[in-house]
Amino acid sequence: MALQYQLKEGSYHLYDMSTPASVVTGEHRLRLKTDNVAIAFNVSTGMLHEHGSPSRIHSWATTARRRLRAAGSLDSANDIVVVSGPLPVDEINKCLRITGYCRRMFSRLATLPHGKLVTRVRPAH
Helix, strand or coil, rough: CCCEEEEEEEEEEEEECCCCCCCCCCEEEEEEECCCCEEEECCCCCCCCECCCCHHHHHHHHHHHHHHHHCCHHHHHHHHHHHECCCCCCHHHHHHHHCCHHHHHHHHHHHHCCCCCCCCCCCCC
């Protein structure tokens, strides 16, 4: 499954690019529509675990950490990080496509632009 996020009308749309595009709309199958995106990954390796709506991803991470701690894997539990908010679409998609990219994105998080910031070109006078 080839997933890709797109920003449309202020919301993140997750499309399944492996499905054929609709003859009517020209769009691929919509899997998710959300105001913000969350990404759960291992901070040490950048390995992506889950992505999607923040409430679901935070819940997944809490459960995963609790299970790992109960199994005695404290380091593994502490390695799971969740980043959420209005992230740039290109950064989110790189996390989905490139193994370990989440770690690189996390190290640059403070300098990334607001994900929903739309730059407007001013007309020349």
